[in-house]
Every structure is written in structure tokens, then in C-alpha cells.
Amino acid sequence: MNVETIKTGKCPVCGSNEVYDNRGKSAANHRKFLMVSAFKSFTLESYVCTACGYFKEFISDEDMKNEKLISKVKEDWNKTSGGKIG
Ligand SMILES: [Zn+2]
Structure with a gap:
């Protein structure tokens, strides 16, 4: 866990x-959602x-506990390996 986070x-x-x-603010005027599917x-x-x-964005703590969302990401997205870019 990186403690050097802006969340502090x-x-x-x-x-x-x-x-x-x-x-907890209204979605209006904010980029509030990241489509998973x-x-x-x-x-x-x-x-x-x-x-x-x-500027930094995080997935909400609530969504990080949502196993359906997380498993959808694991299913559809690439696992980042830290290999070469592009
Ligand atoms: Zn600063």
C-alpha cells in the first residue's frame, strides 16, 4: 500500500x-463514471x-468491494504486466 496518496x-x-x-457529490459537472461494460x-x-x-481519480471504495464489477474487469480488460508499451 502506497501511503504517498492524495487521499490523505x-x-x-x-x-x-x-x-x-x-x-458523494452530484454527478453533474463531474466525470463520475468509468464504463466497465x-x-x-x-x-x-x-x-x-x-x-x-x-489530479487523480480512484474507483470508489464501494465499487472496489463489488465482486461482480471487479470480476467483469478481470474478464474483459487486459492484465497489466508492466511490459513494453505499445
Ligand atoms: Zn500539489
């Missing part, structure tokens, strides 16, 4: 505490550092 409220890039997230999607939580512009 501290920017891992510039060290600022000016970090904001949109957890035609009918399934992850809810995204976005974090932004207003000091340096660092």
Missing part, C-alpha cells in the same frame, strides 16, 4: 494541503490539488 489530503507532488475531492460502470472519485494542478 496532502498532495504527493507539491506537499500542499489544498486538496479537494468530489466524493455496456451496463456496468465504476463510480469515480476525483481529487485535485489546487496548488499545483495534480
